[in-house]
Amino acid sequence: MLHKLLTGWLGAALLLASSLISAEPAHYKIVTGPERGTYIQIGQDLSKWVAQPVGIDLAVVASKGSAENVQRMRYEPGVKLALVQSDVYQAYIDMANSGNPDAGTAIRPLRLIMPLYDEEINVVVRADSPLKTLSDIKDKTISVGLLGSGTAQSATTLYRLMFGQAIPEQNVQHLSNEDALAALIVKKVDVAIIVVGQPAKLFNDMNPELLQQIRLLKADSAAPETTRAKQTYFPATIRATSYPNWLKEDVPTLTVKAFLVTYDYGLRDTVGNLNHFADSLCANFDNLQEHGHPKWKQVKLELPTLVRGWKYYPPVEKHLRACLANRTASVNAAAAAAQVAQKPRSTCTNQERLLLLCK
Template identity: 25%
Template sequence: MSYEETRRRFLEVTGAAGVAALAGCAGNGGNGDGDGSGDGDGAETETPAGDTETPTEGGDDGGSGTRLSWHAGGTGGTYYPLSNEFKTVVEANTDFSLNVQSTGASVENVGSLANESADFALIQNDIAYFAKNGTGIDTFEGNPIENLQGVATLYPETITVVTLAENDISSLSDLSGATINTGDLGSGTQVNALQILEAVGVTDFNEQNAGFSQASEQLANGDIDAAFVVGGWPVGAIEDLANTNDVEIVPIEGENREAVKEAASWFADDTIPGGTYTGVDEDVETVAVQAMIATNAGVPADTVEAVTAAIFDNLDDLSIKTDFITVDSAQDGMSIELHEGAAAYFDA
């Protein structure tokens, strides 16, 4: 599939999904008051992707024992396990419970925040900027998500291009003519993958679309030649693959890295340390975007402040990305307007 064919397919799917999601921005996709009427026991940790839980009206006291909907990402990435750690600290330190849902991540999550079927979600800072400003990718072009608001930035989302050593792919140029998994259709990963491939002049490739876990299986089975993964290292799906196969991480370095950063200013230099994955002993240069927590304007300020405080006052209870998630860095790379509840916490 050529780049233009891939792009048309991307627009057909994300355009349809985006229009449906954006249609709810006027406010009928859920009341968005953050007061779900769940039983508060936190037992439900995952709703199958594609199923949404619309918040129901609750009390006016900030939500004693109420359930909030938190949209994460695929189970093989970083968003989902990190979101469940947030769930633990929020439920231990507030009267809220979180329903953490596995999703297709950034672009899908923006739609859920737009129609207010999600109270909080993890998204990439570049996707947040595109959505808020109605630009960047055609799904959002001319359709700004005005109710999208930021809470905090978290950690670099490393762009990892993974292949098997036997595939003899050592640079991005070697991907010409290859079969590549660019991530779930409509995801932030796919957006980034297509941006990078276009920036370095790789336009002739066959595209596959699946989440990280399935992409690892495709590589192991020889169904694809390489896969793009966007997430904080180490990514569980790549760890699992590297434990059973000889993998190679394709660098984004030198002129290629400069071309990528010139094409899209939100990419920053990043490095995957040697030893992160079994058999990859040397540092690998690449680029990254930034992961962030987002919400929508319909969630009450005291709810957002309470959730934000629960997370950032209890960072010692986290085990994922702890070197990066700090109060001091929580506004670095914030690409959209801050929710007033988050501002109340960080400005205090």
């Protein structure tokens, strides 16, 4: 029943898609994250299941991460979409509000399309490390991620929240995720902080023997350091089922939200293409959840109220809100129809009996 009700309003989007495919495709780019991270897989899913059906050739571009993505979204020709962590986006806004003109120029024209999912903060140490929880990393040598990455922003923000101070400069290493794990194993750093959505290829593609040389630190919910970190980050769990060749049990940690971001475009063609993208995102959302990266199952097709300084992209917001209203109406109609079908009939009229409509 729900499928039939959804077919009507989805059909219009699919009909539009078929007419657009024959036209010359728009060539856009989405900036994501490292090659073995989650962002790049999310970008590939958006390209295949959302952009292609409406005639958009969406090239998926690897990057260092969120901070670089903000800059490329703002200044690089052809980049129409980006994946950005919430704490990086907020850091730009805070910096702009404090009077930094470059931060203001970079962030103020950017607009959100929708929130996606939570990315887990993986705090990795050697298997033989004496460290037990996140509270133990103070004054240790830490790889915080590459400059320009979301991981670097999260790692430094997390440390400052937990301990009330920046990581001592002599203790900071800016390494890629892969190089950080290698440095950890050979004892060049004590801790590697890696922000990535589970399950991550980074860990699942690792040699099993190397995996056994590293482990994750837990976030102790009772520790004051964890309480302070929750000003910005949220409790989560890294599941053993995400890494069956590595973890023996679930590990409590913290997360940061990922957002799909665009620019405040006004050109008619660009606005039109992004509106088609929004319609396709709605029409193909079930395909993303069924066929895309497992993280899509955590994504809700919704537009929650934003904190001050954050704004949705108005044309896409209008299309997505219309989509949400249609989906809600369809679900409600299906539920009502199911309730009527199941409701027992207490009496029958003579006319209903004659027409064999009541037994």
